[in-house]
Amino acid sequence: MSKQLEEIFNFTDTSEACIKCGKCIPVCTIHQVNPDETTSPRGFIDLLGAYQQGHLELDKNAKDIFESCFLCTNCVDVCPNSLATDMVIEEVRADIADKFGIAWFKRAFFFLLRHRKIMDLMMKLGFMFKTCALSVDEKGRGLRARFSLPMVKKGRLLPSMAKTSFLNSHPEEIPAPVQEKKNPRVAIFIGCLANYNYTDIGESLVKILAKLNIDVFIPKKQLCCGAPAYFTGDVNSVEFMTKKNIEYFEGFMDECDAMLIPEATCSAMVKHDWQVFFENHDMPEWKERAQKVAEKIHMATAWLYNNTDLVKLLEEKGKKFDDVVTYHDPCHARKVQGIWQEPRNLLAQNYPMQEMSDPNRCCGFGGVTMQTEKFHLAEAAGKPKAAMIKDTNAKYVSAECSACRVQLSEAMNNADVETIFKNPLELIAEALKD
Structure with a gap:
């Protein structure tokens, strides 16, 4: 040791x-x-x-x-x-x-997470040449690997790639539609999967904030939160990304009412695990700085529910749908941050809700190693969750976590479950659409 x-x-x-x-x-x-x-x-x-x-x-x-x-x-x-x-x-x-040591493909992945511009380039190339190695899934849930690669096996379902990332699709400042004497102002930390793959999450959050007349700041130099490297044991990558992010956030955080994160894992990492990491590695000054930053970090639905008139807006102007929604509790939301009721309360304003038999059961994503070298365990953990979702007869399963989305989409595809995965922000934005 x-x-x-x-x-x-x-x-x-x-x-x-x-x-x-x-x-x-x-x-x-x-x-x-x-x-x-x-x-x-x-x-x-x-x-x-x-x-x-x-x-x-x-x-x-x-x-x-x-x-x-x-x-x-x-x-x-x-x-x-x-x-x-x-x-x-x-x-x-x-x-x-x-x-x-760490497998070469993991080291390459963490290198990209540490360098945003190189990651942008690689994802752009991936979008342009994706049909060389990937095919569109017949159910439209993502892409299928045509052959086995170090990080994925043949036939594996992967998230779709966006032509342009969320961070590169918007200016840094997005003023609210109506400028008042002092509009609320929030920053968005988007998370890697929502930035490059599930870009509708960020787009939905921006639309919701516009409806609430809130100024939006999109910090373009944000890096990965470090969670993939943290769960793998890559201390150097975690230290690099956390310190870079903290130094960057300190430059604008006082000018924002909050920083919203529409991802449970990223939110838990920034709000909780950064401090744990610095304490465990004897960096008290950085722990204190991480703690200061964490004061304004919020999961998006929790902040929207507790600090805005979104519920009233959904009640008065939101469309009502007959499409049933079941909600899955991400481990890093309910157990780490105590967030589970807020997204349900928001969704319930416009969608009929149906609880699955065990919404708190882990979906089985488990991190980079579990999704690569130990994917057979992730597959086994996903099967009972897919069965629970099927039993609800819901049109949508929702969770504020793109890691859960990757895992549950694969599990549902393998089990022929027709339910569609949507982040709660996507469903809320749909209810507020003009």
């Missing part, structure tokens, strides 16, 4: 604090698809304690075990001692990356 990690964490104390009550077992995503005590939360904790004591070698078998966690935080949510199993696994993955 690295000296820095050993100084910060005492995995033995965490292991001894686990009372082995088993409450974490039924809710654990990996245990649901691979019922083995070794890959259960208390199994992870015991192994981490043994690792710190020198009784467990960090070999390929241990690497496989620690990379099998979906980091869904279900165990933390139900643990009577609130043991942060997800956090210690995130940190031990840094040791795994140090010892075994």
